[in-house]
Amino acid sequence: MLGTYVTVRAAFVDLGKMNIVLALGIATIKATLVVLYFMHAATVPSAPSWSSSAPSSGWPSCWPLRSPITPRVLTKPSLV
Amino acid sequence: MHRTGDLYGHFQTLEQQKETATLGMWIFLVTEVLFFGGLFLAYTINRSAFSTAFGIGSNTLDITLGAGNTVVLIMSSLTMAMAVWSAQVGKKKWVSIFLIATLVLGTVFLGVKAIEYKQKYDHHLIPGSGFDMRYRSAHPTAADDPKEMALEKEEVEKAFEKDPDINAHSQLYFSLYFGMTGLHALHMIIGAGLLVWLIKGSFAGRFTPQYNTPVEVVGLYWHFVDIVWIYLFPLLYLIDRHR
Numbered sequence: 656m657l658g659t660y661v662t663v664r665a666a667f668v669d670l671g672k673m674n675i676v677l678a679l680g681i682a683t684i685k686a687t688l689v690v691l692y693f694m695h696a697a698t699v700p701s702a703p704s705w706s707s708s709a710p711s712s713g714w715p716s717c718w719p720l721r722s723p724i725t726p727r728v729l730t731k732p733s734l735v
Numbered sequence: 736m737h738r739t740g741d742l743y744g745h746f747q748t749l750e751q752q753k754e755t756a757t758l759g760m761w762i763f764l765v766t767e768v769l770f771f772g773g774l775f776l777a778y779t780i781n782r783s784a785f786s787t788a789f790g791i792g793s794n795t796l797d798i799t800l801g802a803g804n805t806v807v808l809i810m811s812s813l814t815m816a817m818a819v820w821s822a823q824v825g826k827k828k829w830v831s832i833f834l835i836a837t838l839v840l841g842t843v844f845l846g847v848k849a850i851e852y853k854q855k856y857d858h859h860l861i862p863g864s865g866f867d868m869r870y871r872s873a874h875p876t877a878a879d880d881p882k883e884m885a886l887e888k889e890e891v892e893k894a895f896e897k898d899p900d901i902n903a904h905s906q907l908y909f910s911l912y913f914g915m916t917g918l919h920a921l922h923m924i925i926g927a928g929l930l931v932w933l934i935k936g937s938f939a940g941r942f943t944p945q946y947n948t949p950v951e952v953v954g955l956y957w958h959f960v961d962i963v964w965i966y967l968f969p970l971l972y973l974i975d976r977h978r
Contacts, residue, residue: 659805659968663798666973678969685809686962693816693958 658685741946753948760952764959771963774918778911778970788904790975791868791894792912794887795860797851801972804847805964811840812961819954822937822947830950831937837957838930841923848920855909862906862913868894912971919967922960929953 662681670677738744746752782789818833855861859870872888875881894901933953936942942950 656806656809659802659809662969662973663802666969666976674973675969678973679966682965682969685965689809689812689958689962689965693812693961694955 756948756952760955774915781907785904787894787898788901789908792905792908793974796972798972800847800851801968804844805968807840807844808961808964811837812958815954815957819951822942822950825944827940830942834934841927862910866906868902868905919963926957
């Protein structure tokens with residue numbers, strides 16, 4: 656919510672081309688927080704540390720890798 | 736399909752079943768990223784080509800309603816996360832309460848979106864033959880502030896001087912606005928349907944610390960829809976606000 660407030664306030668300040676960069680930067684921070692805490696990507700130790708930041712920076716192919724359970728599912732003996 | 740209690744026949748344990756379902760949802764979300772990614776790309780290309788039209792189109796949106804809806808959706812993500820947590824720790828009553836809170840907040844979001852769409856209809860800003868960027872400033876209502884209207888009229892006229900074909904180019908902005916927010920709203924409606932299904936299950940006491948996969952999987956979907964809006968809001972509502 657603080658991020659939303661800052662985004663709106665910053666939109667009224669003339670920063671040239673940096674306006675869009677700042678708005679999307681704050682959006683990415685908000686999205687990363689949602690992924691890490693609400694979607695629990697931060698709370699499972701087996702999750703690869705780099706995978707949680709990749710999706711919100713726009714690399715869709717990394718999304719499955721950020722799933723906290725991916726390593727465990729892929730190493731299940733019954734699935735091999 | 737063979738099923739013992741909550742465990743389907745092709746799984747060995749509830750944990751394996753849960754992890755498989757969760758991974759399946761993450762993979763589905765990847766396809767959703769690709770789906771919305773195409774729209775975001777179309778938006779980026781057109782915004783770069785017709786920046787004046789996109790700026791003037793964006794300034795017709797109600798920033799208070801957009802920001803308010805962002806807060807509502809983030810709150811709904813919080814209540815959804817709380818519902819998942821309540822299911823995991825066995826607080827059955829709280830699962831229902833948080834799921835209902837999520838549904839209510841989701842419904843508020845959709846209600847506000849409907850109000851915004853109605854405003855655009857009233858202001859002749861629906862792409863098509865009746866589209867007119869000058870309509871609103873030429874037909875102020877009693878509720879409009881005359882100073883603000885005069886300023887808006889001046890801004891529209893300046894935009895027409897800069898880009899004489901602004902009516903056509905603004906329609907591109909509004910086509911993307913309705914396309915992207917409409918698809919997002921469709922995802923919200925589907926999510927609301929899933930929440931009703933979960934609420935029904937929670938009233939029946941179906942979700943326990945051992946079995947809460949549906950709550951967790953729908954939760955992932957709901958958070959994803961929240962993330963899409965987090966990007967839609969600045970891209971659609973906050974263009975050229977400083978001018």
